[in-house]
Amino acid sequence: MNINRRDFVKTASAAGLGLLARNALSETNPASKTPLIGKQAITDRMAFGAWINDVRTEPLPFGSWPPVILDDIAEQSIIRTMDLQAKSGYNMFDMFGLFAAWGWPVDIVSAVDKDRDARVRRIMRAAHDRGIKVVYGLGVYSWGFDKIIEADPAVKGPNPHAMCASKEESWQWQKKIIDFILRYDFDGYHLEASDLGRCTCDACMKKWPVQATYYNGITARCADYIRKQAPDKYIAAITISWADWNTGFTEEDKTNLVELSSKVDSILDQGHHGQYIKQAERKAFIERLHCKFGTSGGFWVYPPFRCHRQRWFLPYTQKTGAHIKQLYADGGRTTLYYQGPITNPGVEVNIAFGGKIMSDTSRRVEDVLAEVLEELYQPKSPAALAKLVETFQLAENGYFSNMDYDADGVHLKALPAYPGPGELHIGFGIGLAGGTSAVPVYLLEPNLIDKGRAAYAKALEACLKNVCDIEDQFTATQRIQRLKGSIYTALDDVITIAYARETAKKP
Numbered sequence: 001m002n003i004n005r006r007d008f009v010k011t012a013s014a015a016g017l018g019l020l021a022r023n024a025l026s027e028t029n030p031a032s033k034t035p036l037i038g039k040q041a042i043t044d045r046m047a048f049g050a051w052i053n054d055v056r057t058e059p060l061p062f063g064s065w066p067p068v069i070l071d072d073i074a075e076q077s078i079i080r081t082m083d084l085q086a087k088s089g090y091n092m093f094d095m096f097g098l099f100a101a102w103g104w105p106v107d108i109v110s111a112v113d114k115d116r117d118a119r120v121r122r123i124m125r126a127a128h129d130r131g132i133k134v135v136y137g138l139g140v141y142s143w144g145f146d147k148i149i150e151a152d153p154a155v156k157g158p159n160p161h162a163m164c165a166s167k168e169e170s171w172q173w174q175k176k177i178i179d180f181i182l183r184y185d186f187d188g189y190h191l192e193a194s195d196l197g198r199c200t201c202d203a204c205m206k207k208w209p210v211q212a213t214y215y216n217g218i219t220a221r222c223a224d225y226i227r228k229q230a231p232d233k234y235i236a237a238i239t240i241s242w243a244d245w246n247t248g249f250t251e252e253d254k255t256n257l258v259e260l261s262s263k264v265d266s267i268l269d270q271g272h273h274g275q276y277i278k279q280a281e282r283k284a285f286i287e288r289l290h291c292k293f294g295t296s297g298g299f300w301v302y303p304p305f306r307c308h309r310q311r312w313f314l315p316y317t318q319k320t321g322a323h324i325k326q327l328y329a330d331g332g333r334t335t336l337y338y339q340g341p342i343t344n345p346g347v348e349v350n351i352a353f354g355g356k357i358m359s360d361t362s363r364r365v366e367d368v369l370a371e372v373l374e375e376l377y378q379p380k381s382p383a384a385l386a387k388l389v390e391t392f393q394l395a396e397n398g399y400f401s402n403m404d405y406d407a408d409g410v411h412l413k414a415l416p417a418y419p420g421p422g423e424l425h426i427g428f429g430i431g432l433a434g435g436t437s438a439v440p441v442y443l444l445e446p447n448l449i450d451k452g453r454a455a456y457a458k459a460l461e462a463c464l465k466n467v468c469d470i471e472d473q474f475t476a477t478q479r480i481q482r483l484k485g486s487i488y489t490a491l492d493d494v495i496t497i498a499y500a501r502e503t504a505k506k507p
């Protein structure tokens with residue numbers, strides 16, 4: 001397994017899973033009053049689930065990650081999220097888990113009963129009604145093969161989650177799954193080969209000593225097969241964990257990606273811990289590609305599924321806004337933008353902002369944020385809107401400018417060249433092994449130390465004061481109360497932790 005840092009983060013980032021078809025998409029949006037798409041738009045404005053329940057508007061307090069339940073709440077949550085996506089300019093929604101997560105059943109077909117089949121078809125119809133294409137998150141030799149690996153010794157290597165790429169039987173299983181999914185006629189496919197590691201048997205190590213070459217090979221094989229069966233579908237190759245996060249892609253890796261780029265529509269260097277293609281070399285690299293290139297917007301919070309939906313308040317429009325503008329300037333035309341529960345006020349604004357800035361990267365970040373807040377909160381005066389904008393920016397700066405370490409324990413302030421975190425896990429039981437980390441780890445060391453926590457508490461207090469001052473100045477009364485509640489609960493967590501830390505230090 002390619003574990004350069006912590007297994008926990010690595011596996012959980014699995015979520016890392018990412019599309020626009022060769023056929024042109026409609027750029028008009030019936031739900032919006034004004035045309036959204038400017039001249040300097042990211043072409044593939046992909047919302048990324050990542051998993052179907054990551055957008056769930058209510059928590060799922062039990063069970064293990066990633067939950068694959070597809071019930072009324074899951075279906076309604078996906079559709080409500082698509083309403084916001086459509087209004088904000090997204091044109092694709094990429095999801096993992098519509099049929100399976102860790103393991104497809106050996107007969108494949110029993111993964112989908114009548115009820116699930118109907119729900120998936122309703123979700124697809126709802127997406128198309130909103131001008132959004134549905135992209136199916138597809139595991140390539142891993143993610144979805146655990147039961148098959150257990151049942152068929154012919155595909156088994158040392159990794160219980162990844163089929164052996166040297167065995168032809170593995171390809172037969174991969175094809176069976178693709179054939180089943182193709183029946184649904186999704187608009188695109190997100191190919192993810194590497195999140196759970198590779199096969200490291202002697203044969204595979206000898207054939208593909210370089211891991212990026214291994215992943216590239218199986219991804220290309222799937223892309224060729226899908227292209228042959230369904231030529232008009234969008235195909236995205238995702239390179240999560242193909243390389244070492246510190247060094248990124250080698251020249252050999254890049255040359256191999258150029259070759260892959262003639263088989264897919266887009267290559268996505270998501271950036272869980274920074275980009276494999278460093279920004280300084282990005283423009284030149286993109287010029288070599290035969291397909292589009294993109295990232296996941298430079299930063300995201302991976303949403304926890306167990307805790308109350310308003311428990312955290314982490315808007316990050318300045319961070320992703322700056323990244324997406326630079327990505328566009330470098331020639332990037334795809335973004336795989338993480339979603340989350342829209343009942344969290346920070347998440348709701350991050351999603352709407354992401355869609356709008358992708359739709360016109362020439363706009364000022366502050367202007368887009370103000371437009372999003374105006375549409376969602378319906379202020380009664382320009383002054384109320386200005387104060388709300390200030391509040392969202394204050395919350396962002398209050399957390400991110402006080403972080404000492406990223407989620408992997410990389411000391412940000414000691415490494416000025418380190419670009420900062422890509423994916424932030426905030427805790428509340430995202431842990432895979434029974435959910436032992438049921439606490440808000442984003443408020444704990446190493447992410448925040450005493451000083452940072454105190455500064456963040458102060459910032460949240462100022463945010464709360466702002467909202468209390470203006471709460472009667474918005475027509476969207478429920479939304480402003482939800483915002484207030486979210487800031488309150490986040491602040492409560494910070495204060496509780498700060499107090500516990502202080503008490504623990506006393507003799």
Ligand SMILES: [Zn+2]
Nearest residue numbers: 164199201204
């Ligand atoms: Zn092998």
